[in-house]
Amino acid sequence: MSSPAESPAIITCKAAVAWGPGEPLLLEEVEVHPPKAMEIRIKVVCSSLCRSDVTQWESKAQPSLFPRIFGHEASGIVESVGEDVTEFEVGDHVLTVFIGECKSCKHCVSGKSNMCQNLGLERKGVMHTDQNTRFFIKGRPIYHYCAVSSFSEYTVVHSGCAVKVSKDAPMDRICLLSCGVSAGLGAAWKVANVSEGSTVVIFGLGTVGLSVAQAAKIRGASQIIGVDTDPQKFEKGKAFGVTSCINPDDCNEPIPQVIKRMTDGGADYSFECIGDTGAVTTALQSCDAWGVTVTLGVPKTNPDVSVHYSLLLSGRTLKGTLFGGWRPKSDLPSLVLQYLEKKILLEDLVTHDIAFDDINEAFSLMKEGKCLRCVIHV
Numbered sequence: 020m021s022s023p024a025e026s027p028a029i030i031t032c033k034a035a036v037a038w039g040p041g042e043p044l045l046l047e048e049v050e051v052h053p054p055k056a057m058e059i060r061i062k063v064v065c066s067s068l069c070r071s072d073v074t075q076w077e078s079k080a081q082p083s084l085f086p087r088i089f090g091h092e093a094s095g096i097v098e099s100v101g102e103d104v105t106e107f108e109v110g111d112h113v114l115t116v117f118i119g120e121c122k123s124c125k126h127c128v129s130g131k132s133n134m135c136q137n138l139g140l141e142r143k144g145v146m147h148t149d150q151n152t153r154f155f156i157k158g159r160p161i162y163h164y165c166a167v168s169s170f171s172e173y174t175v176v177h178s179g180c181a182v183k184v185s186k187d188a189p190m191d192r193i194c195l196l197s198c199g200v201s202a203g204l205g206a207a208w209k210v211a212n213v214s215e216g217s218t219v220v221i222f223g224l225g226t227v228g229l230s231v232a233q234a235a236k237i238r239g240a241s242q243i244i245g246v247d248t249d250p251q252k253f254e255k256g257k258a259f260g261v262t263s264c265i266n267p268d269d270c271n272e273p274i275p276q277v278i279k280r281m282t283d284g285g286a287d288y289s290f291e292c293i294g295d296t297g298a299v300t301t302a303l304q305s306c307d308a309w310g311v312t313v314t315l316g317v318p319k320t321n322p323d324v325s326v327h328y329s330l331l332l333s334g335r336t337l338k339g340t341l342f343g344g345w346r347p348k349s350d351l352p353s354l355v356l357q358y359l360e361k362k363i364l365l366e367d368l369v370t371h372d373i374a375f376d377d378i379n380e381a382f383s384l385m386k387e388g389k390c391l392r393c394v395i396h397v
């Protein structure tokens with residue numbers, strides 16, 4: 020245990036604070052409190068912008084959770100550790116994760132789920148352990164996002180919500196593995212278990228959808244069809260293994276009909292990577308009788324999925340996944356290694372490198388659909 024003299028002090032640093040839903044972020048001086056027991060404080064190096072940050076920032080559903088610091092796809096360096104932390108040391112390189120792994124709850128030990136019961140998706144804007152914030156501006160608490168809040172020069176996370184990674188890995192690229200890319204890879208490999216020679220349809224060719232594509236390609240899928248309303252995504256799609264593209268705006272018949280014709284009756288696997296529950300229905304309809312549909316998107320509106328029962332009675336499966344089903348501490352280091360061995364592509368997903376002061380540019384680019392991942396150099 021560290022003596023009081025060695026205890027970390029409050030740090031005053033720069034953070035991008037959202038004061039209200041959809042309002043431009045303001046770069047503010049915030050006080051970041053020291054890590055409490057089992058927590059670590061991280062100097063954030065890079066944080067890429069995920070669609071989920073933008074969806075939550077725009078949402079008017081929880082106005083009481085502002086002012087708030089967003090950001091959850093991040094790499095950083097451990098600055099200080101709280102009491103009882105044995106897994107991390109000052110100077111360790113880490114990725115943050117929006118669902119942690121305590122390794123002791125029923126879900127963590129089950130081997131069947133990554134929905135840790137102690138460090139699961141945090142929705143109240145506070146730390147899991149004491150339901151308080153670690154950020155303040157002149158005594159006023161600033162809410163967290165997913166218990167990560169990486170759009171700040173320093174942040175505090177639970178030690179179960181960070182994963183130690185190799186110091187050889189470039190921080191400005193591996194941050195993508197902290198959420199979106201891993202989610203897509205895991206959806207194809209772990210959740211759907213895409214098999215060699217199979218047919219795959221992906222709705223939405225953003226970072227998540229393209230990561231599903233690269234995972235399906237690595238597994239040897241014979242046909243990978245991408246569906247996107249933005250034709251600019253099609254060129255990129257090919258680099259990630261997409262074999263043909265459909266723009267729904269150019270079709271005068273329902274998409275499932277088009278896909279059934281292209282795949283001799285329907286796809287083996289379909290993935291919803293848009294964040295539109297209507298697309299979940301379309302994805303299920305696009306599968307053959309044994310097909311597996313995996314939904315990854317976080318809907319902006321209408322959380323209900325509508326499915327005709329006969330689609331399921333005939334044998335189709337509908338699944339959903341957060342973080343691709345990976346258990347972060349157990350599985351993430353291996354994904355970083357696969358990237359270092361050049362088995363996983365990350366570079367081509369980074370369309371913009373952005374200085375922290377220009378963070379609002381990243382939000383605008385994603386709102387307008389003009390980027391894949393913007394990496395913000397914090």
Ligand SMILES: NC(=O)c1ccc[n+]([C@@H]2O[C@H](COP(=O)([O-])OP(=O)(O)OC[C@H]3O[C@@H](n4cnc5c(N)ncnc54)[C@H](O)[C@@H]3O)[C@@H](O)[C@H]2O)c1
Binds near residue numbers: 202226
């Ligand atoms: N489950 C998870 O763990 C997880 C992790 C990260 C992101 N997400 C969610 O996954 C979704 C995708 O994330 P992303 O970062 O790739 O987002 P993105 O915005 O970069 O990509 C979405 C793509 O969908 C396309 N699109 C939009 N409307 C469409 C429509 N009606 N028909 C066809 N294509 C359409 C867009 O042109 C874009 O290419 C989001 O909802 C995000 O919140 C989930």
Ligand SMILES: [Zn+2]
Binds near residue numbers: 069072092198
């Ligand atoms: Zn994310």
Ligand SMILES: [Zn+2]
Binds near residue numbers: 136
């Ligand atoms: Zn757990």
